[in-house]
Amino acid sequence: MANPTAAMLVIGDEILSGRTRDANMHYLAGELTTHGIDLKEVRVVSDDAAAIVSAVQTLSAGYDHVFTSGGIGPTHDDITADCMAQAFGCSIDVRADARALLEAHYKNSGLELNEARLRMARIPDGAALIDNPVSTAPGFTIENVHVMAGVPSVFRAMVASVLPTLTGGAPLLSQSLRIMRGEGDIAEILGKVAADFADLSIGCYPFQKDGAYGANVVVRGSEGARVDAAITRLADELEL
Amino acid sequence: MANPTAAMLVIGDEILSGRTRDANMHYLAGELTTHGIDLKEVRVVSDDAAAIVSAVQTLSAGYDHVFTSGGIGPTHDDITADCMAQAFGCSIDVRADARALLEAHYKNSGLELNEARLRMARIPDGAALIDNPVSTAPGFTIENVHVMAGVPSVFRAMVASVLPTLTGGAPLLSQSLRIMRGEGDIAEILGKVAADFADLSIGCYPFQKDGAYGANVVVRGSEGARVDAAITRLADELEL
Numbered sequence: 001m002a003n004p005t006a007a008m009l010v011i012g013d014e015i016l017s018g019r020t021r022d023a024n025m026h027y028l029a030g031e032l033t034t035h036g037i038d039l040k041e042v043r044v045v046s047d048d049a050a051a052i053v054s055a056v057q058t059l060s061a062g063y064d065h066v067f068t069s070g071g072i073g074p075t076h077d078d079i080t081a082d083c084m085a086q087a088f089g090c091s092i093d094v095r096a097d098a099r100a101l102l103e104a105h106y107k108n109s110g111l112e113l114n115e116a117r118l119r120m121a122r123i124p125d126g127a128a129l130i131d132n133p134v135s136t137a138p139g140f141t142i143e144n145v146h147v148m149a150g151v152p153s154v155f156r157a158m159v160a161s162v163l164p165t166l167t168g169g170a171p172l173l174s175q176s177l178r179i180m181r182g183e184g185d186i187a188e189i190l191g192k193v194a195a196d197f198a199d200l201s202i203g204c205y206p207f208q209k210d211g212a213y214g215a216n217v218v219v220r221g222s223e224g225a226r227v228d229a230a231i232t233r234l235a236d237e238l239e240l
Numbered sequence: 241m242a243n244p245t246a247a248m249l250v251i252g253d254e255i256l257s258g259r260t261r262d263a264n265m266h267y268l269a270g271e272l273t274t275h276g277i278d279l280k281e282v283r284v285v286s287d288d289a290a291a292i293v294s295a296v297q298t299l300s301a302g303y304d305h306v307f308t309s310g311g312i313g314p315t316h317d318d319i320t321a322d323c324m325a326q327a328f329g330c331s332i333d334v335r336a337d338a339r340a341l342l343e344a345h346y347k348n349s350g351l352e353l354n355e356a357r358l359r360m361a362r363i364p365d366g367a368a369l370i371d372n373p374v375s376t377a378p379g380f381t382i383e384n385v386h387v388m389a390g391v392p393s394v395f396r397a398m399v400a401s402v403l404p405t406l407t408g409g410a411p412l413l414s415q416s417l418r419i420m421r422g423e424g425d426i427a428e429i430l431g432k433v434a435a436d437f438a439d440l441s442i443g444c445y446p447f448q449k450d451g452a453y454g455a456n457v458v459v460r461g462s463e464g465a466r467v468d469a470a471i472t473r474l475a476d477e478l479e480l
Contacts, residue, residue, distance in 0.1 A: 013443055016279045017412060017460060018270030020445070025284070030258030039256045041291070042284035044265070047443070051281070074424045075444040076431035116427030151446060172257060184314045187356030191316035203253055203287070204315040205260070206391060220257060 003038045003169030003222070004064040009055050010044040011070035011080055012150055024069045024155045031159055036168035036222070037065065047071060052083040060087070060145055065166065067159075070150030072139065074116040084142050085124040095123040098138055105136035131161040170222035175231045179238060182206070182213035189237045190217065197230045199223075243278045243409030243462070244304040249295050250284040251310035251320055252390055264309045264395045271399055276408035276462070277305065287311060292323040300327070300385055305406065307399075310390030312379065314356040324382050325364040335363040338378055345376035371401040410462035415471045419478060422446070422453035429477045430457065437470045439463075 008028055014020040025042055032039045040063060045051040052071075059066045071080030085092035098121035106113040120137035123129065130139035130148065134157045139148040141162070148158040179186060183206045194202040200221040207214050219230045234240075248268055254260040265282055272279045280303060285291040292311075299306045311320030325332035338361035346353040360377035363369065370379030370388065374397045379388040381402070388398040419426060423446045434442040440461040447454050459470045474480075 010282075013441055013460070014445060014458070015265075016269055016282070017414070018266060018268075018273050018279075019414065019458060021266040025255075026258060026261040028258075029256055033258050039258075040286060042250075042256070042282075044282035046280060047441075073444070073446060075427045076434045077441075077443050111422060111424065114424060114428070116431075117424035119427070120424075174257070174259065182351060184351065184354060184357035184360075187315045187359070188354070191356075194316045201253055201287075201317075203317050204313070205254060206313060218254070218259060220253070 003036050003172075004167065006032055006037045006039050006065040006067060007059040007063040008039065008042040009052075009059055009066060009068040010042065010150075011047065011052055011068060012044075013046045013077070015044055015070075016046050023152045024150065027152070027156060028067055028069075028159060031163060033172045035163050035166070036171045037166065038169075038172070047077045047079060049079055049083050049086070052080065053087045056084065056087045056145060060143055064144060066145040067162075068145060068147050069155050072120065072137070072147060072149055074119050074137075078119065080147060081122050081124065081140075084127075084140075084145065084147055088124065088143055090124040090126055090142070092122055092124045094118055094121045098123050098129060101129075101136055101138060130158050133157050133161075172220055172222060173224055173227050174218055174220040175227050176216050176218040177231065177234060177238070177240065178214065178216050179240070180212060180214045181238075183215045186215060186217070186238060189234070193230060193234055193237065196233075197221075197226065200226060200230055202230065243276050243412075244407065245280050246272055246277050246305040246307060247281040247283070247299040247303040248279065249292075249299055249306060249308040250282065250390075251287065251292055251308060252284075253286045253317070255284055255310075256286050263392045264390065267392070267396060268307055268309075268399060271403060273412045275403050275406070276411045277406065278409075278412070287317045287319060289319055289323050289326070292320065293327045296324065296327045296385060300383055304384060306385040307402075308385065308387050309395050312360065312377070312387060312389055314359050314377075318359065320387060321362050321364065321380075324367075324380075324385065324387055328364065328383055328385075330364040330366055330382070332362055332364045334358055334361045338363050338369060341369075341376055341378060370398050373397050373401075412460055412462060413464055413467050414458055414460040415467050416456050416458040417471065417474060417478070417480065418454065418456050419480070420452060420454045421478075423455045426455060426457070426478060429474070433470060433474055433477065436473075437461075437466065440466060440470055442470065 127140040127142040367380040
């Protein structure tokens with residue numbers, strides 16, 4: 001059976017302006033691969049309601065799961081929760097369960113649970129909360145969309161809360177060969193082996209080291225024996 | 241006058257599987273900001289012809305410029321050039337100008353210009369070549385799409401070849417305030433100032449340091465005096 005598919009939506013002006021280098025995409029990609037969910041597409045959009053709503057509707061319809069990061073804090077530029085309600089035609093307001101979490105947290109911290117912080121308890125009707133062990137303010141799952149924070153430590157904690165609840169497939173296995181020859185010298189053999197192992201993904205990633213050309217050939221698939229067979233065949237044909 | 245808009249398309253299984261952490265998006269974002277071109281959207285897709293063709297058609301229609309990275313090497317998984325020809329209904333073959341570049345390069349290097357390496361001279365009809373001072377094999381511009389390599393050093397060299405040929409707008413300026421208070425404590429003031437300076441983008445990026453909460457407030461705009469005014473107003477209202 002094919003693995004479930006996923007897309008990611010990264011939300012934030014700071015990524016598109018070059019101020020911040022996104023770290024969540026790479027992290028999520030690795031976690032999904034381990035969990036047997038195939039990440040097929042990522043989109044990055046700015047803090048713009050129309051762009052967020054349109055992207056999440058398209059991705060939600062196209063994939064089994066969508067993971068979002070960014071825009072769920074207390075400030076005016078945090079509009080993700082409202083966009084999700086709009087995208088799925090739900091109402092949204094401060095919700096009692098999320099408010100209770102924040103009340104307990106701020107009571108302990110000595111900080112005031114003011115109107116701005118209460119924005120973080122705005123959760124669309126019908127959404128399920130995602131636990132945030134780092135800073136309490138929850139994420140949420142609405143339809144097939146998992147809405148998480150952009151701060152990397154919080155994003156990771158929320159991914160850890162969500163992933164065990166999702167049914168994964170076979171983890172994607174990979175093996176690689178490091179070959180100290182130019183890509184162009186091994187391309188013909190690679191192409192033949194890739195055609196014979198059409199159920200696997202075989203990628204070739206060139207590098208230069210000390211002035212010499214090399215390439216990492218990576219074989220990916222969910223069946224260990226097939227990956228082994230392709231690697232053995234490549235090593236034979238390339239006379240490694 | 242509004243700045244030109246742009247989108248980026250990152251192509252490669254290795255990004256979506258988590259094997260490789262993309263570096264080109266962050267680099268391009270910074271270069272475009274400096275050049276006065278507004279990066280509005282990024283998409284990452286796998287080495288899948290249908291996904292590449294569909295994404296580039298959508299982005300080409302929606303933005304003034306599209307920048308792609310990845311999939312223009314000599315191996316079987318390098319399908320970007322053919323996908324671009326398909327997306328724009330052009331024919332594609334080994335082109336004399338690109339072949340001449342490769343012939344000169346490989347003659348000097350002592351490596352064979354074999355069939356695989358000649359794939360890198362496959363350029364759609366009507367496309368303009370993009371200079372590659374790092375490893376010779378060229379990128380190309382077709383319609384409003386600039387097709388570049390995925391290897392970061394080559395991608396950067398190609399961006400440096402292309403950007404001076406594009407008309408930019410006003411560079412996006414930014415100033416920031418580092419505030420050692422929780423986001424929730426400054427959100428109300430931020431929201432008011434953001435409403436009064438609706439022509440600017442004001443973002444708030446929280447952090448934790450030594451157990452204390454802080455936030456970087458970033459004001460972005462193309463007019464220096466307006467950015468100054470917003471920063472002064474924020475500093476006053478926040479009593480910094």
